[in-house]
Amino acid sequence: MEFCPTCGMLLKYELPHFHLPARFFCPTCPYVSQIEQKVKIKRKQRLVKKEIDPIITQDDMKNAPKTDQAHCPDCGHNKASYIQFQTRSADEPMTINFTCEKCGKCWRED
The missing domain is CATH 2.20.25.10 (N-terminal domain of TfIIb)
Structure with a gap:
């Protein structure tokens, strides 16, 4: 959850539209915060499944x-x-x- 630094209201999410990126906006004042794509996956970790021991052998x-x-x-x-x-x-x-x-x-x- 993000809050407006100007008035303290909960920011709403606006979906990307055509060439405009997704953003957060304040419903009461003109504050707008652009969402930047800063998250990058550097490597993928393979999950190893553990062998399950049977309860009844x-x-x-x-x-x-x-x-x-x-x-x-x-x-x-x-x-x-x-x-x-x-x-x-x-x-x-x-x-x-x-x-x-x-x-x-x-x-x-x-």
């Missing part, structure tokens, strides 16, 4: 308890490993992550 699922009550949505096999954890507030049910023993498909039930 393959070793966790190998050591997890197994059930024969979960049906895989891909292959229809009824044996799966599962892990339960609380993702919402304490009065909500736990989230269960399943991994099919046959095809390795992962799915969850809330």
